[in-house]
Amino acid sequence: HNGCALELGGRGRLYAGMGDAGDTSTAQPRSSRNGKILRVNRDGSRPSTNPFKGSLVWSRGHRNPQGLAFQPRTNRLYAVEHGPDVHDELNRIVRGGNYGWPCWTGRATRGPSGSGCRRASYYRAPAWSSGGSTLATSGAAFVSGPNWDTWRGDLLVSTLKESDVRRLSLRNRGRDASVRSTELNGRFGRLRAMVPGNARRHAMYLTTSNSSSPGTDQVIRLSAR
Numbered sequence: 223h224n225g226c227a228l229e230l231g232g233r234g235r236l237y238a239g240m241g242d243a244g245d246t247s248t249a250q251p252r253s254s255r256n257g258k259i260l261r262v263n264r265d266g267s268r269p270s271t272n273p274f275k276g277s278l279v280w281s282r283g284h285r286n287p288q289g290l291a292f293q294p295r296t297n298r299l300y301a302v303e304h305g306p307d308v309h310d311e312l313n314r315i316v317r318g319g320n321y322g323w324p325c326w327t328g329r330a331t332r333g334p335s336g337s338g339c340r341r342a343s344y345y346r347a348p349a350w351s352s353g354g355s356t357l358a359t360s361g362a363a364f365v366s367g368p369n370w371d372t373w374r375g376d377l378l379v380s381t382l383k384e385s386d387v388r389r390l391s392l393r394n395r396g397r398d399a400s401v402r403s404t405e406l407n408g409r410f411g412r413l414r415a416m417v418p419g420n421a422r423r424h425a426m427y428l429t430t431s432n433s434s435s436p437g438t439d440q441v442i443r444l445s446a447r
Contacts, residue, residue: 223304229290232297234264237280239287239301246324249283250338257284257323259301259315273318283321283345289362289416290315291377298396300349302359302379310359311348312379314396319346328353350390350399358382361416361428369424369446376402380413380428387413387428387444410442419443 225241242249242257249257252274261280263269268278286304293300299315309328313321322345325338329351352359361380365373377390377399387405392398406413411432419425426444433439 223286225284225287227288227290227301229292229299231261231292231299235269236262236264237290237299238262239284239290241286242284242323246285249285249323250320250325252277252279252282255279258282259284259287259290280317281315281319281321283319283323283325285323285327288360289379291362291364293364293377293392293396294366294375296396300362300377300396302362304358305352305356307356308352308354309348310352310357312350312359312362312377312390312399313346313348316346320344321346321348327351349392349397350401357384357388359388360414360431363416363418363426365426366418367424367446371446373446378405378416378426380416382412382414382431384408385411385413387416405444410440413442 223241223244225239227239229237238260240255240258248254258279259281260278262278287301289302291300301313301315303311305327326345359379360382363378365376379388385408388401389403390399391402410430413428414431415429417427424446428442430439
């Protein structure tokens with residue numbers, strides 16, 4: 223559960239997703255960088271506008287954040303995250319937000335009875351959850367550009383376990399999302415990273431994650447229709 227996805231935001235801030243490294247006790251305390259999304263300056267220093275004094279922590283309560291993506295025009299940050307064996311999540315990341323792990327996962331109505339856990343209303347609920355199964359959500363990128371037609375503005379999420387791409391549509395000011403379609407469907411195997419192409423964004427690029435042997439994985443280009 224190491225996370226370590228990176229995304230460059232505005233004003234040169236770098237955002238880094240950090241997993242809990244298999245230790246659930248690290249996700250809540252601000253003193254630990256595990257189970258967090260960190261925000262740092264390009265030189266490695268702490269931005270003065272971070273929510274917690276003297277800390278690189280931007281948000282907490284994460285199990286294993288994967289792809290990070292900023293929504294065009296709104297500049298909202300989203301992260302996809304691996305659940306334990308259920309409830310992979312899409313979260314809208316806000317300054318100082320607490321996303322509940324290990325106390326709560328997904329849109330569950332009950333959490334584990336652990337010390338220090340609070341009611342569900344204390345934590346930020348995900349915009350979307352995979353429910354009673356895990357897809358191993360991995361990369362994430364927003365579709366932008368005139369050639370994408372009905373896909374424009376949607377979020378593409380690659381999966382490792384299901385070997386497909388889920389197209390999610392956001393609503394309610396980005397607080398809720400639903401799957402509009404499933405693409406590729408096992409054609410290339412496990413799909414990991416995803417990034418938009420050049421400034422005109424007529425393409426998306428994905429990487430496969432099928433083998434540790436040199437030369438066996440590939441970069442896939444998805445072009446606008």
